[in-house]
Amino acid sequence: MISVHGVQALVLAGGEGKRLMPLTRRRAKPAMPFAGAYRLVDFVLSNLVHSNLFHIHVLTQYQSYSLIRHLSRGWQFASNLGQYCEVIPATFGEGKGWYQGSADALYQNLERMERDRPRIVGVFGADHIYRMDFQQMIAEHLEAGADISVSVVPHPIGESHQFGCLEVDEEMRIISFQEKPKSPPPFPKDPTRSLVSMGNYLFNYDVLRRVVEADHEDAESTHDIGRDILPRWYAQLKLHAYNFMNNRVPGTVESDVGYWRDVGTIGSYWRASMDLVSVTPAFNTYNNQWPILTVHRDDPPAKFVFADQESNRAGIATDSLVCNGCIISGGHIDRCVLSPRVRINSYATVSESVLFEGVDVGRRCRIKRAIVDKDLHIPSDTTIGYDPEQDRARGITLTEDGIAVVSPDVRFGSP
Numbered sequence: 001m002i003s004v005h006g007v008q009a010l011v012l013a014g015g016e017g018k019r020l021m022p023l024t025r026r027r028a029k030p031a032m033p034f035a036g037a038y039r040l041v042d043f044v045l046s047n048l049v050h051s052n053l054f055h056i057h058v059l060t061q062y063q064s065y066s067l068i069r070h071l072s073r074g075w076q077f078a079s080n081l082g083q084y085c086e087v088i089p090a091t092f093g094e095g096k097g098w099y100q101g102s103a104d105a106l107y108q109n110l111e112r113m114e115r116d117r118p119r120i121v122g123v124f125g126a127d128h129i130y131r132m133d134f135q136q137m138i139a140e141h142l143e144a145g146a147d148i149s150v151s152v153v154p155h156p157i158g159e160s161h162q163f164g165c166l167e168v169d170e171e172m173r174i175i176s177f178q179e180k181p182k183s184p185p186p187f188p189k190d191p192t193r194s195l196v197s198m199g200n201y202l203f204n205y206d207v208l209r210r211v212v213e214a215d216h217e218d219a220e221s222t223h224d225i226g227r228d229i230l231p232r233w234y235a236q237l238k239l240h241a242y243n244f245m246n247n248r249v250p251g252t253v254e255s256d257v258g259y260w261r262d263v264g265t266i267g268s269y270w271r272a273s274m275d276l277v278s279v280t281p282a283f284n285t286y287n288n289q290w291p292i293l294t295v296h297r298d299d300p301p302a303k304f305v306f307a308d309q310e311s312n313r314a315g316i317a318t319d320s321l322v323c324n325g326c327i328i329s330g331g332h333i334d335r336c337v338l339s340p341r342v343r344i345n346s347y348a349t350v351s352e353s354v355l356f357e358g359v360d361v362g363r364r365c366r367i368k369r370a371i372v373d374k375d376l377h378i379p380s381d382t383t384i385g386y387d388p389e390q391d392r393a394r395g396i397t398l399t400e401d402g403i404a405v406v407s408p409d410v411r412f413g414s415p
Contacts, residue, residue: 007138008118009053010109012102012199013041013126014061014090019265022397022407023373028060030126031067032269033356033374035276035285036323036339038294039070040263041126045085046293048124050249051134054083055116058126059105061090061098074295088112101223107212118205123225125199129272129283130260131290133249137242138202146240147207150174150230151200153244153260154193160184163196163262164226166241174239177230195241197226198260207237251289259283266399270371273354277319277335285321299325299340306330306346313346331361339374353385370404379412 017029024032030041041058048056054077060067068087077083088109090099099105106123113121120141122134132151141149152166167176167185176185177197184194203211211229215221221228230239245258259282263269275282285292302322304315306329315328320336322328330346339357344350348365355361355372362380369385372378384391385404392398394412397405 006119007053007055007122008113008116008120009048009056009122009124010106010113011041011044011048011056011058011124011126012105013058013067014064014099014105015127016062017127017264020263020269022405022409023266023269023371024063025407025409026063026066028063028067029264031063031070032127032263033339034129034263034269034273035292036321036337037297038292039067040129041067041070042074042292042294043129043131044124044126045075046291047130047132047134049293050290051132053122053134054081054085055118056085057109057112058085058087059090059099059109060087064089070295074293101228102225103212103215103221103229104223106208106225107216107223110209110212113205113208121203121205121208123201123203127264128199128260128262130198130244131249131252131256131287132200132244132247134200136247137200140242141202141240144172144240145238146202147204147237148211148230148233149202149240149242151198151244152195152241153198153258154187154190155196157184157186157192157194160194160196164230166195166197168195168241172241172243174230174234174241177226177234177239179227179231195243197230198244199226199262201225211237249287249290251287253284253287255280255282256284256287266371266397266403266405267401270354270369270403273337274335274352276321276337279319297324297340299323302326302328304328315344345380369402370406372406373408376406376408376410378406382412 013030015029017024032040034040071087075085077085164179165181165184166174187193187195261272263272306313306315313330316332318334320333322338323340325341326338327343331344331348334351337354341358342355343360345363348361350367353370356374358375359372360377362378365378365382367384391404395410
């Protein structure tokens, strides 16, 4: 295990999350709630902590207030032991302006990295769902003598055009990189799949400085790691692909192996949420040997009240995640994820939905396949997810696959 003093981690948490609108209108993408109790950024930070990596810079940019508040309240390390999780907002005050891309974010923070004189810099996205022991990737990076390592996961080739795809030789050396190609290259060990980048990178520090300084001088660059750095340097440097399928963390179950989700769209976010509520979930949030860490809350336990089966006034939750502070008061939820302090009132039925913190669902409401933003009150007798025309008339956003997104901009009443 490499010393924590040899590795510095940069978490790229400045994403605007345009494809998650309207949920990201008032919050950064990494601050999106997930699995009820967590934020997206908690997953990468939990992986770093469990991997014994405690030198962390979190780079923020768009709509960063809620993200910074979350990090300041839940991610404080032992500074007397040399540990830190520092939030670095992009700022015009330093005369450099907003980050123009992931490579530009690294360039603008070279001086900060230099202070710790790291041997390796790990660069990680802040908006993916997965468990990973980064020490295993670091060990393979060193063993391979790589200049840059990219974590990859084999993905069905028919769906891989949505991601950055890599072509490798028998030694897993990267021999080409294509950003969202129309025809993804097959993985030699499984031609039905292509290797897609997970957005996690290891750079030898001297190599990092060299490539981002060159990128900064390139007027034609979009200043993106995947789009500009990797395609430019794979032939000149040794770029290694680390296969995430080989990674194991304590408490791993078979369904967890290789689980990685990019929740960059409303549809992918909803599907990843539904992964959690199966009897045997595709992603096990109950692994106590590698727990997902987050801000501690003092909410009371969830409460289920009324057992009047004859009048159908019964507080029932089936195949659902229900966080502390929730009250299921005579309503029924099925295949739902409820964040803290959600209330479901009598005779309401909610199915296949994600309800953010503080949502109050009125009596006799019927809701299905919906995502409801925080602190919203759904008036009694409201129907959501059943009549697309009525939903649109209220200002509810509907995705192509029929997910209804209820934001604070929605106005209830007669459409």
